[in-house]
Amino acid sequence: METNIITMFITLVATSGVFTLFLCLYAYVKRKEIPGARTFIWYTASMAIYIFAVAFEWTSDTVEEIMRWTVLEYLGIAFAPPLGLLLVLQYIGKSVPRKVAALMFVVPAVTFLSVATNEWHHLFYKSIFLRENTPSPLADVEIGEMYIVHGAYTFGCMLASVVLLVRQWFRTNRAFRLQLATLTIGQFLPMVGAFLYLMGVTPYGMDPVPMVLCLTSGMYIWAMVSSRVLTIVPIAKERLFESLREGVIVLDATERIVDFNAAVARMMPGLTASSVGTFLRDEWPRLTGSPLPVGGTGDGMQEVMVWTVKGEDVSYQVRSSLVRDRTGETIGRLLMLIDVTEQKRLQDKLTQMAYFDGLTKLLNRARFVQRSRELLSSAQRFGLPVSFVLFDIDSFKRINDTYGHDVGDQAIVHVVSIAKRLLPPDALFARYGGEEFALALPSATGLEAVELAERVRAAFEAEPLRAGGETILVTSSFGAAEARGSDDTLESLLRDADAALYAAKRAGRNRVRAFEPTT
Known part of the structure; x- marks a missing residue:
């Protein structure tokens, strides 16, 4: 009866090996379609080596023969856990630098060498002997220091894989959760089997991991056939999404x-x-x-x-x-x-250059004309008053010639800053020429425009420019014109304001004049 149980175990292990080998070959054939195919191929190949070596170990009759198959086992089982962890990291879209990946295989390499040379140092197995009263020759061992290192590292890799996959669950679209569940179970069940084996609670003290892999490999095959798991995986979606x-x-x-x-x-x-x-x-x-x-x-x-x-x-x-x-x-x-x-x-910079003066940040002439036409058209349509004011800096050439163009620029900025404080929010304010400025005043009568211009003029006179240690009186002359009918055009109103401006200059500068039409 017990012999039949051992035979059943060996059959299950061999079946697991066939399944795993099939997975390896499938991944190789589909390598162009499977992201991370190389890692999956190496992972399944290492597991297949381990599984078949276990099957042959269980059919061995002597300690020497068992030890030879054990060395082959560790060519697979020592490297499978870090390969599984790399596979999981690739699946969830975490890149691993080559140097870090290489370091992950240092312990497996040392483990394999320790097992292969154990008879010389006994660091992995202190002793290995056949058990008594078993239906088939099975080996028992007294573990060494390197066995503990290998066991801790293996269990750590498998636990890390499971934790990473579980953490990914709530961030994974439902369409991909079957794949995630398959991978999680595929990592979790071998970890549980390894734990039970280390605890010594498995039948006849046999390693259950190869038999567990029969189940997990079958799950992988089913998932690949039914939902193309690993062939269409969220890793592509995640990488695209995150990149x-x-x-x-x-x-x-x-x-x-x-x-x-x-x-x-x-x-x-x-x-x-x-x-x-x-x-x-x-x-x-x-x-x-x-x-x-x-x-x-x-x-x-x-x-x-x-x-x-x-x-x-x-x-x-x-x-x-x-x-x-x-x-x-x-x-x-x-x-x-x-x-x-x-x-x-x-x-914004191009708009600033197209619509605004570079020095003063006021509307430039073209933009002022465009918006003033719209303002005048709206005022005439609704029968509202609108006025226009032109003003320039008196004797500006003398300021430039006496103090230099830098001070001339300061004078322009000076008058603009003062005027801005006094103008209503809806006024259009533009630099019309070099030292000439234009105002469009919606809802303002000619009298209101003149009063506003007078306040601005008086403010200029009361606040001289201080530049380069000099106090410079900067004054301006103003001309105002009011739209009086639906026949007025912007050009005619600006001409009227310009005529009033020159009348102010002829009267001695630093004053305000309103356009007075001839009858």
């Missing part, structure tokens, strides 16, 4: 956050694993300091938003797209965040 420079947030149909990549975590430092399962509408204000974009739940939404990351304002283009199943039903949504900070800065 994207764009930030991606995955939402379910109820707008809960279900996943995000590393890029978006950098864009939103407050986005952590604890955010998974929360509603986007609740998290977004906390993460960005701004409400969720209008239309944030729509397909094709696209909006540029700005928030602060590490003390710096950063611009992101936020895009939204719906995720649908095969029937066309909406099952979720993707939010993609693209860093457009540099693009936005360049765009």
Whole structure:
């Protein structure tokens, strides 16, 4: 009866070896389709060597023969655990530097050499002998120091593999959880078998790991055939997802956050694993300091938003797209965040150059004319008053000739800063020429324009420019014109304001004149 049990065990082990060898050959044939195929091939090859060596060991009759097969066993079992750990690391998308990977095989190499040369030093097995009263010759051993090192390292690799896979469970899409479960069980069951063997609670003290591998190898084969596990794996998805420079947030149909990549975590430092399962509408204000974009739940939404990351304002283009199943039903949504900070800065710079004066940052002449036409058209359409004022710096050439062009530039900036303080928020203010400026005053009558111009003029006179140790009186002359009818054009109004300006200069400068039409 006991002989039949041993025979059954050997049969199971041999079957496990065949399954594992099949996996190795399958991975080799499909190596172009399987990410990390090389590691999987070496892993299954090492396991196959171990399993068949165990089967032959159990059929051996002498200690010497058992020891020869034991050496072959450790050519497989010493290297399989770190190979399994590397396989798991590749599966979850963790890259391992070559030097680190090489270091992972130092202990297995020393283990194999220790077993192969044990008769000279007895560091792995202090002694090995045949058991008595067993249906088939089985060896018993007294373990040495290197056996403990090997056992601890093997168990550590297997435990690390299981922990890494379990941690990956909640971050893995449901479509890939079958694969993850298969890999997890494939690492967990041998670890349990090894633990029971080390505890001495297995039948006849036999190593159950080869028989357990029959089950795990069968699971791998079933999973490969039924769901193409390892051929289509989330490692490709994860690597693509994590390698994207764009930030991606995955939402379910109820707008809960279900996943995000590393890029978006950098864009939103407050986005952590604890955010998974929360509603986007609740998290977004906390993460960005701004409400969720209008239309944030729509397909094709696209909006540029700005928030602060590490003390710096950063611009992101936020895009939204719906995720649908095969029937066309909406099952979720993707939010993609693209860093457009540099693009936005360049765009702002080009806009600044196209529309604004470089020295004063006021509207340039072309932009002032464009916006003034719109203002005048709107005022005439609704019957509202609008006035225009032109002014320039008196004797500006003398300032340049006396103090230099740098001081001339300071004089221009000086009058602009004073005028800005006094102008209403809706006024259009432009640098119209070298030292000439233009104002468009919506809802202002001609009298109100003159009064405003007088306040600005008086402020210029009251606040001289201090430059280079000099106090320089900078004054200006002003001309104002009011739109009086629907026939007025911007060109005619600016001509009228210019005529009033020259009238102010002829009257002695540093004064304000309103255009007075001839009757």
